[in-house]
Amino acid sequence: MTDRSSAERADELVDAWDEMREYVDHEPQTYERLVVGCARKLAADPSGPLAYSWTLGLVLALPYLATRKPEDGDVGAAFDAAQAVDRALRDAHCTHQGHPFQSDLEGELGNMADVLRELADNGRRWTDLRPRDAWLCPRNVAGHARVVMESLRPGSADDVPPFLPFEDRYELEGLTAIMEGYPLARTFDVAWDLSFAASALQEAADDELAGRVFVATSVAWYVEAEADDADAQELVDELAGAFERAIGLLDDGPCPHGAHPDLPIDTTEALWVGMHLASARGRAAYEKWPEPWAPPLDTALCPAFVAVTARDSLTRLRND
Ligand SMILES: [Zn+2]
Ligand SMILES: [Zn+2]
Numbered sequence: 001m002t003d004r005s006s007a008e009r010a011d012e013l014v015d016a017w018d019e020m021r022e023y024v025d026h027e028p029q030t031y032e033r034l035v036v037g038c039a040r041k042l043a044a045d046p047s048g049p050l051a052y053s054w055t056l057g058l059v060l061a062l063p064y065l066a067t068r069k070p071e072d073g074d075v076g077a078a079f080d081a082a083q084a085v086d087r088a089l090r091d092a093h094c095t096h097q098g099h100p101f102q103s104d105l106e107g108e109l110g111n112m113a114d115v116l117r118e119l120a121d122n123g124r125r126w127t128d129l130r131p132r133d134a135w136l137c138p139r140n141v142a143g144h145a146r147v148v149m150e151s152l153r154p155g156s157a158d159d160v161p162p163f164l165p166f167e168d169r170y171e172l173e174g175l176t177a178i179m180e181g182y183p184l185a186r187t188f189d190v191a192w193d194l195s196f197a198a199s200a201l202q203e204a205a206d207d208e209l210a211g212r213v214f215v216a217t218s219v220a221w222y223v224e225a226e227a228d229d230a231d232a233q234e235l236v237d238e239l240a241g242a243f244e245r246a247i248g249l250l251d252d253g254p255c256p257h258g259a260h261p262d263l264p265i266d267t268t269e270a271l272w273v274g275m276h277l278a279s280a281r282g283r284a285a286y287e288k289w290p291e292p293w294a295p296p297l298d299t300a301l302c303p304a305f306v307a308v309t310a311r312d313s314l315t316r317l318r319n320d
Helices: 006-023 028-044 051-065 073-089 105-120 132-136 138-152 166-179 190-202 206-226 229-249 267-277 280-288 303-319
Strands: none
Touching: 006 028, 006 051, 006 105, 028 051, 028 073, 051 073, 051 105, 051 138, 051 166, 073 138, 105 132, 132 138, 166 190, 166 206, 166 267, 190 206, 190 229, 206 229, 206 267, 206 280, 206 303, 229 303, 267 280
16 A cells, blocks of 8 residues: 555545546546545545535536436436535534635636645645635535535525536537637537537527527627638528527517617627526526626617627628
């Protein structure tokens, strides 16, 4: 047996969790083992001294777990373990005014591995703005367990702050990377990935329509600026067909707004707006954690504004 300190072992585990968060579906078998191992440890001792660590490990696993099917074994194991933690710890006594699990998960996730490393090793300098004991508080651990539950089975823990569904985050990160010129390893064919924006708009339900028009609009802007005309023709046709259908569905009669704010000019920001507006959970997160550059929710969802945006995108695609 090698002689290693527990801090070093914890470090290795956090590195593995952090890799799983970043690469999402890079090594599914390894990630599945990690999640099942993590869930087992947690379920065996849901109120134990390391419950915080296993629970945050499951939070870091959420981007990966969103690529799995609900009936997959690791998803069930993670949910059951999180539920056991919530039951064991949610009513613990505490005097904190608030807990880290109540923050914006979208901003939190990139920082969480560092927090875990610092929590596991008293010798490290504490860098998070919130006190260490608020992270370790049983109520916070239970809160993060509910974040896991809510992500895996929406509606199971709806008292946690809203966050963009991880399936949508997966799509957002893939498209953002393409638009920034550095496609992720999982993107084998850029045009193929972009075409999902057209098919999703083509199939969008009423309450997804606004968000999906904006996602497709950002892709149309990107295609207009970047794509080779010959390669892009099929994609342009798919996008145009989807915009035509959307325009037919939108009631763009008079609306109560004197004026509508513009979508952000930046393609990836417009994409971000669209992905958030495409689901009820995304819209709740959009409203709860507003970005200064993003238009207010009510005017962004206005059918007249959405129709103008779709028509403008269609005109630009057709004139190319
Ligand atoms: Zn507390
Ligand atoms: Zn309006």
